[in-house]
Amino acid sequence: MTERPAVPGDSSFAHSALEPTLGADLPPRWVGWRRQVLALLTVLGCLGLLALMRWVAASPSLDVVLLTSTGAPPSVLTTSVPALETMIGRAPVALRNADGREVMVDALLMERSPRWQVDDAVRARLVAQQEALAEVLEGREVFVEFRNGIELPVLARPRGFEGLGLLFWPLAALALAVYLVGAVVLLARPQGRNVVYLVVMLCQAATLLFIAVGSVRGLGLPAGFATVEPLARMVLDLMVGAAVLHAFTLHPRPLPHRQAIAAAGWLPVVVLPVLAQGGALNHVWWWTQGALLAQGVAALATISWSYRIEANPFAAVLRRLGLITFGSFALVTLGMAAAAGTPGTPGTVAAAGTLIWTLFFTSLLLLVPFLSRSRMALRELAMLAGISTIAVSLDLLFVALFSLGQFTSLTLAVFLALGAYAGARQWILNQTIGSEVLTTERTFEQLYRVARELQKQPARYSTLVAELLRELFEPLEVLRLERDSPRASVVGGGAALVVPVRSGRGGGRPLSLVLRFARRGQRLFSRDDARLAERVVDQLKRAVAYDQAVERGRNEERLRIAQDLHDDIGARLLTLMYQAQTPEMEDYIRHTLLDLKTLTRGLAAASHRLSHASAEWKADLTQRLTAAQVQLGWSVEFDRDVRLTVVQWSALTRVIRELVTNSLYHGHASRVDLQMALHGTRLTLAVSDDGDGRAPEGWAHGLGLGGVRKRVKLLGGEVRWRENGPRGIVCEVLVPDFQTPDEDG
Structure with a gap:
């Protein structure tokens, strides 16, 4: 742990995107255009989301919810079509329109995401079925054929906004929030790393919108959606993996060879979609998941390398979050691969697994800019989403590997996930966020000790404050900054804490301390740490002010005593010297007067230079x-x-x-x-x-x-x-x- 003056360009002052510039406010014009751009982006985002909702709402659909069960064809669970209400519980066979276009009804028709279909043939069949269903519904009049030859004519209507379903609205709102957070981060501090963060957030927002469209109620998706979805989501997922790797080469510190590392991460984004679109790539899902896992391994290696170069706690936290994210994604991939083609595997559980994984990853992305702030609700959401991802993945594994029943596997998976959550919740929060709370006893003990030392040596105020802050937060480095800071603040995304120690308003030199890398680079500073530092410094300032008041009283009392000695005792000794009976008595009184003069002069002076004091001591001793x-x-x-x-x-x-x-x-x-x-x-x-x-x-x-x-x-x-x-x-x-x-x- 070292202490040195702050150097311009130090990484301590590379603030996170949402932090103000240290000791300086942005000009109003600079803030003004940012707000205008943010307002414009918000309006554009809302308009784009409204256009998407109108497009989906205008697509024809059949308000029928099918239920699948093991070993049985899908049956009608619920419907708002009057002609089909009498057929609830019956299994439809096919849907056809007046032009003779037909689509068969089976369990695959209920799948909405070709991206997560493991087998290429099943994926192609799913796309063909959904597009055929869209063509059938375009004819408006649809004939629903049931078993035993029953055929009922119904009318396919535009689904409308009420037909978007309950899941569409929160997913769309979350996508808009993700888009706006990415924009705010970039506008708050336009930097290359924040551009990469915006790319990640835009891709994740687009993924959420794809999931939202796929979650609409009833049968039928907008025409062309099923064809575009697998390739588009493949590109989006690969872009997210490449952008995360790219961001780790730039933050929390730029790394050597970062261009080559980033280029290697972006290579699959270009190659794999081109090969898949041209039909030259077999086992597309396996290639995509393998590329994403490889990007994850590279990202973990990169952030670990960054931490070895500089023990930045932000890198440590990102590495821990990355390990949790990579493990969850690998578990989801393993569960989907094991469940592919397994008889009796519920498609709704598989779809829920990918959805919960996406929500978990999205919550982590939203959490990253706020790691040094108090965002416990968002942290708990990320934790619960991660546990839910584990539960669904375990459910798929139990069904595929141990041939357990749906209820048994789900119950066992939920109990295991809840047990892991209860046992490891606080440990995971401490490891990922590093929110280790300082005990009141420890803080009070150290504050009391420093306050006692400060009473003995008030001139060592700034040194004692620095020692106390080092003991409380254990930073790797303490920088002395001759700058007046209005308040304690967290900078560098939690990597550093700026604490004002001495103000320059009294005419002296201002001083602020910059504490870097708390707990020896193992945790981030938080706003709670900033408030604690402010309270500690305030208490020490009160102690100094009290000691100064006491010292002023002492000085006034010394001046009064010196004046009384000079005016009273000095005058009496002078009278005695003139009335002395012998020369020896006169010399003795004269020496006493000189001693009294030295004493009163010393009491009256607030301070003495060592050179002046030594000269007086020598003169006094020489005379005696x-x-x-x-x-x-x-x-x-x-x-x-x-x-x-x-x-x-x-x-x-x-x-x-x-x-x-x-x-x-x-x-x-x-x-x-x-x-x-x-x-x-x-x-x-x-x-x-x-x-x-x-x-x-x-x-x-x-x-x-x-x-x-x-x-x-x-x-x-x-x-x-x-x-x-x-x-x-x-x-x-x-x-x-x-x-x-x-x-x-």
Whole structure:
């Protein structure tokens, strides 16, 4: 985990399509034309959908619902045609019109999707039957022949909007929503990867419309639909697979050789449909499914490669979603292949399997732009659709492989799917979305610890905030950005979190932290994370504001005390000095006045430069030691002239004075040496003498030495005494982390 300044062009700022530009709003004109284009696309989409509905509603149909059962021909289940109401439960044999065109009624006539017919011959027969039925219904008057020679004339009517069926409307609405989401993503951020996403969404919307048209009520499809459907859906499915592979070469980061990888993915889109249309491709369904599975394997390998290059959590989430999607599609393919041609396999279950798979994949596509947002309903929908896909696929496998009855296989499949859902729901959500919730106890514990440290060292505010955010979210990298951000925001589709730490409104330098790749690249940032970061920073700002208020009160109190000492005690000492009876008393009072002057000046100043403070300390010690006829050795080194707080200045001043006083009055020294050094954040202080002191480990620490220990501890350091050979005592002070107001910048 590293921390460094943000670099322009960093991938952290390659926002997802629905994220605003970091720290900047789009111009109103730029937003305005996007809204206009979106409104135009919405109108065009609605008009296109209305035209499709009018075309389907105008096609002739026969409002008869047939029921198939194992080993029996289809029979009339329900109908709104008065002439056929008496024939409910009877099995029709054929439909013919006045021109003599005829179509036989069997179980295949109820199939609506040639695309998912495994056998080429069955697919061709299905297309021929549906087109023949459309021609029969074009004649308007239709004769329905039943067994035992019964033939009833009925009238084929346009199905109308009410005849579109209950399933048509939600599928059409979902197709429109998919189309609009793709358009919004592209308009929000026009990029190559978003163009590819739009292609995926358009293909998926077209697939949903094909399914919607195939789900209409009654007998009969629009003329030409059955002929176009298998080839068109084949092209759409292959385009989706190629576009997903292409998108993985561009997002979350562009990959080497991406043009070659994308070209390999798009090759089946060109080759297979041309061969199938020309009749040169046998086993079309197997070739199509094999190509789609190959595209899926290539997409998984590509996104895994992207994650190895850069541990972006978006790539990790896409890889997990891809594994689930690939596994579900492979299971559906296996189930359809096993059920093909198996006697007793219900066509409605097979059709439901492909429909649920399509809904599952569509929900995942809709989920991708919102992975970093709170979209639990959409996540649950994707989960339920995936479990339903597994249930239907298992049902087909049980029927085909174990020859179970329809009810038995369906019941067993549903129980297995629900068991898998109940046991793995939370784990799958955590793995696919990475929504690991931070516990309240852990957050409070870390916040409390940092707040305590902040009270001791308020100057380290931004450093402590960065440490706290690292502990909470465990990012791989933290970038320092000198930019004022209005609020915490998730960028890069959840790959990064921007947290404003310090505002520039007060005249200082603004600072924001960019956290990249949460949980070491294993999960995405969410809006909940952004809200948590804002609350944490707000609490720390409150702590800093409280400490600043307390410090202002302390400064005011120090100023008052300094003023009182100067005006009252200083005036009295000055009077005593002029009334002194002896020169020795006059010198003593004069030195006391100088000490008082130094003390009041230190109390009145808010901060002290180290160079100025060391000069004052040297002047004070020189005067005192010269009067006592003691030599002074002085050595001060520092790599930068830092500002000392009042607490630091006062502690160092009292420590130096107390140690020198001990050397004079207890050690009776003739020489005192002081060495001080500040390198980085390491402060060392050594005061040695040649006095009579011995065995410091046996000393009883009174107020003087106890005060030294207390003040050194206040600085965050430690102190020890030892003998100074050949005679005397050395006191050594070490402060390993001497933080000053300049340290945190």
